[in-house]
Amino acid sequence: MDINFTLIAQAIAFSVFIWFTIKYVWPPLLLAIEERQKTIADGLAAGERGKHDLELASQRSSEVLKEAKQRASEIIAQAEKRSGEIIDEAKVTAREEGGRILVGAKAEIEHEVFSARESLRQQVAELAVAGASKILRREVDAKAHESLLITIGEELK
Amino acid sequence: MAADIELTPTSYIEHHLTHLTTQVGGLEGSFWTLHVDTLVTSIILGVIGLGFMWLMVRKATPGVPSKRQAFVELTVEFIDDQVKNSFHGDRHAFIAPTALAIFIWVLLMNTMDILPIDIMAWIYENVFGLHNWRTVPTTDVNTTFALALSVWFMVIYFNLKVKGVRGWTFELFCTPFGKNPLLWPLNLLFNFVEYVSKPLSHSLRLFGNIYAGEIIFLLLGMWAATGIAGTFFGALLGAGWAIFHILIVTLQAFIFMMLTVVYISMAHESH
Numbered sequence: 001m002d003i004n005f006t007l008i009a010q011a012i013a014f015s016v017f018i019w020f021t022i023k024y025v026w027p028p029l030l031l032a033i034e035e036r037q038k039t040i041a042d043g044l045a046a047g048e049r050g051k052h053d054l055e056l057a058s059q060r061s062s063e064v065l066k067e068a069k070q071r072a073s074e075i076i077a078q079a080e081k082r083s084g085e086i087i088d089e090a091k092v093t094a095r096e097e098g099g100r101i102l103v104g105a106k107a108e109i110e111h112e113v114f115s116a117r118e119s120l121r122q123q124v125a126e127l128a129v130a131g132a133s134k135i136l137r138r139e140v141d142a143k144a145h146e147s148l149l150i151t152i153g154e155e156l157k
Numbered sequence: 158m159a160a161d162i163e164l165t166p167t168s169y170i171e172h173h174l175t176h177l178t179t180q181v182g183g184l185e186g187s188f189w190t191l192h193v194d195t196l197v198t199s200i201i202l203g204v205i206g207l208g209f210m211w212l213m214v215r216k217a218t219p220g221v222p223s224k225r226q227a228f229v230e231l232t233v234e235f236i237d238d239q240v241k242n243s244f245h246g247d248r249h250a251f252i253a254p255t256a257l258a259i260f261i262w263v264l265l266m267n268t269m270d271i272l273p274i275d276i277m278a279w280i281y282e283n284v285f286g287l288h289n290w291r292t293v294p295t296t297d298v299n300t301t302f303a304l305a306l307s308v309w310f311m312v313i314y315f316n317l318k319v320k321g322v323r324g325w326t327f328e329l330f331c332t333p334f335g336k337n338p339l340l341w342p343l344n345l346l347f348n349f350v351e352y353v354s355k356p357l358s359h360s361l362r363l364f365g366n367i368y369a370g371e372i373i374f375l376l377l378g379m380w381a382a383t384g385i386a387g388t389f390f391g392a393l394l395g396a397g398w399a400i401f402h403i404l405i406v407t408l409q410a411f412i413f414m415m416l417t418v419v420y421i422s423m424a425h426e427s428h
Contacts, residue, residue, distance in 0.1 A: 003299060005181050006192040010199060010294075010303030017203045017258045025207060026254035028214045029233055035219035 125156030166379050173274055173375055175289040176297070192297055194287075199294035202265040207258065236260055239415060244422040252421050255311075259304070260414040263363070266294040267406035270370050271399050275378055295367045295409075298360070305360035308417045312355070315424035324427065359416050366409045370402055 129149065136145060176192040213229045222230060240253045269292045281290040294300045316325045329348045334340045374395060381391035 002187060002190070003302065004188050004190040004192070006190070006195055006297065006299035007303045007306070009191060009196050010300050011307050013196070013200050013203060014258075014262075014304055014307050017207055017262055018255050020207055020211070021258035022251060022254040025210045025214050026233075026249065026257065029210075029217050029230065030237075030249060032214075032217040032219045032222075033230055033234065036222075039219060 122157065125153060128156060129153045164382075169379060169382075170372075170375050172289070173278065173371075174291070176291055177287060177289045192291075192299060194290045194292075195294045195297040195300055198269065198292060199262070199266055199300060202269070202294070203262045206261040206265045210257075210261065232261075233257060236414070240418050243415075243418055244425070246425060252418060255421075256414050256418050259417055260410055263295065263304070263413050264407060264410035266300070267363075267367055267410055269293040270296070270367055270374070270406060271402055273395075274371070274374055293367060293371055295363055296371050298364050301360035301364040302356070304363075304413070305356040308359065308420060309352075309356040312420050312424045315421055319425050320427060328427070355420060359413070359420075363409050363413050366405060370398075370405060373398055 129152065132152070133149060136149075177194040178190050179193050181189045181191050210229055213226050216223075217226055217229075236257050237248070237253055240248045240256050244252050272292055274292070277292050278290070281287040291297065316328075320328065330341045330344050332344060333347065334344050377391045377395045377398065380387045381395075
């Protein structure tokens with residue numbers, strides 16, 4: 001165990017190795033490592049962002065769905081209301097129409113009744129005249145009573 | 158092992174603990190000795206370890222990484238995490254890459270301890286023609302002191318850079334006990350002890366652990382020379398020790414790196 005010039009030689013070798021490591025070994029490797037760390041961090045961030053986007057999208061889709069459901073139920077309610085209105089309107093119209101038809105029918109019936117009564121009256125008068133003339137034909141001179149008969153017939157009309 | 162030396166436990170251990178040396182520039186004196194084995198092995202290991210990282214890093218992509226790139230990234234991120242916990246500031250400028258270089262280099266140097274010493278010695282002897290060659294650079298106290306003293310100078314440098322001469326002087330005299338002038342000598346003494354003990358404990362912890370590990374391997378190797386039972390138990394215990402050593406070499410490299418990070422972080426923070 002003796003200290004000699006080897007010490008100085010080793011120290012020189014040591015400083016050369018340190019210089020070499022500082023200059024050529026450490027920086028490029030550190031650069032590569034840091035670049036990779038950045039890539040990984042970016043990838044993780046992108047993944048996180050994607051997840052966030054997905055969350056937003058699903059939130060949005062559920063909102064849209066809810067809105068659509070609401071609109072649909074509104075439309076259905078409107079349609080129901082409208083159909084009720086239409087039915088009511090139709091009922092009113094039908095009632096009016098029925099009333100009108102009824103009135104018409106009544107008027108027609110009255111008219112028919114009137115005309116039937118007229119024709120009956122005519123027929124009765126004729127029958128009466130015919131019957132009277134049959135009775136009178138035997139006893140009464142047709143000529144003598146003709147004016148009377150005509151008067152009666154006219155009265156009966 | 159040279160044939161002319163008698164094979165005794167002492168010569169065996171001495172053989173394994175002798176460095177291949179040379180004198181720098183033909184200068185005399187024990188200081189100008191250079192441990193060629195330590196220096197060459199450590200530089201080869203540093204070049205292999207950091208070169209492997211560099212090759213990976215050149216082709217590094219921010220996309221899906223290959224298995225080798227993922228391994229390098231795992232190491233880098235592990236060290237970056239450790240540094241991040243104790244250092245607050247721009248760690249990428251100096252401290253984190255330094256920690257990486259230290260961890261990789263010390264780990265590889267420590268790991269040489271697991272290579273079977275006698276097989277390695279045979280290869281050095283017969284393939285490379287080297288009689289003395291110590292495989293583990295961190296069992297050379299010069300290596301650990303070189304690292305620890307470099308770190309120590311970094312600590313001084315960052316102290317001066319962050320706090321300035323005035324700030325650091327103030328810290329030397331007025332912490333940790335207080336600003337009272339009567340306490341100045343005590344504070345200075347305390348800081349002096351701290352600044353001396355830091356590189357000593359830093360380097361000797363690593364050296365001691367790895368050196369002790371090698372000595373255990375040597376002792377087990379010696380046991381194997383005593384007979385069949387010794388060979389069996391020596392091999393068995395050697396395998397166990399090697400497996401346990403996987404933990405130790407990693408732990409020591411990690412501790413050395415962490416202490417470096419902590420010391421430099423402390424230099425950045427004012428009391």
